[in-house]
Amino acid sequence: GMVLLSPYLGPRDVIAQIRASGGLAGWTPSVDEDIHHRVWSWLKGYRDGEDRPELILAFGERDRLNAAHELVAGILPADRVIRRDGGHGWRTWKLLWEDVVKQRFAQGPADQGADD
Numbered sequence: 001g002m003v004l005l006s007p008y009l010g011p012r013d014v015i016a017q018i019r020a021s022g023g024l025a026g027w028t029p030s031v032d033e034d035i036h037h038r039v040w041s042w043l044k045g046y047r048d049g050e051d052r053p054e055l056i057l058a059f060g061e062r063d064r065l066n067a068a069h070e071l072v073a074g075i076l077p078a079d080r081v082i083r084r085d086g087g088h089g090w091r092t093w094k095l096l097w098e099d100v101v102k103q104r105f106a107q108g109p110a111d112q113g114a115d116d
Contacts, residue, residue, distance in 0.1 A: 001054030003100055006088055009043075009068040010036030019067065024075055047075035056104060058096040060086035079103075 009015070014036045021027035029041040046052050057076060059069040061083050073081045082099045086092030 001056065003056045003058065004072070005093055005096055005100075006059045006063050006065060006069070007057075008065060009039060009072070012067075014040065015068045015071070018071055023071055043072055043075070046072075054080070056080050056082065056100060058082040058084075058100055060084055060088060060092040060096070062086060063088040063092070 018024060018027045018040060024040070024044045024047050027040070027044065029037050029044070033041070042052075046055060055076060057069065057072050057080065059066065059073075059082075062085065063069060065088060073083075082096060082103065084092060084096050084099060086095065
């Protein structure tokens with residue numbers, strides 16, 4: 001799987017284009033698009049049920065890139081999105097990473113301790 005921690009997902013005009021289309025559900029990328037459009041086209045596969053690795057998105061609610069994050073959050077299951085008060089900086093990212101670890105990785109295997 002993948003963890004996206006407050007990712008940069010492209011310039012504002014690309015994000016605005018997707019939002020103006022009603023989000024990823026209404027957006028149709030063209031074949032000849034740049035790398036940012038290709039990234040969004042790939043992310044749209046999560047909404048369309050295409051085979052994708054597990055994706056966890058974590059971001060600060062006051063992050064300057066929040067418009068893009070919310071578009072992705074809107075197509076992921078709620079348990080794959082971690083929000084925290086904060087902006088786009090190390091203090092928030094550290095706390096988000098701790099949340100990711102606690103939520104997804106700290107539990108360990110289901111059979112842990114069975115042979116102890």
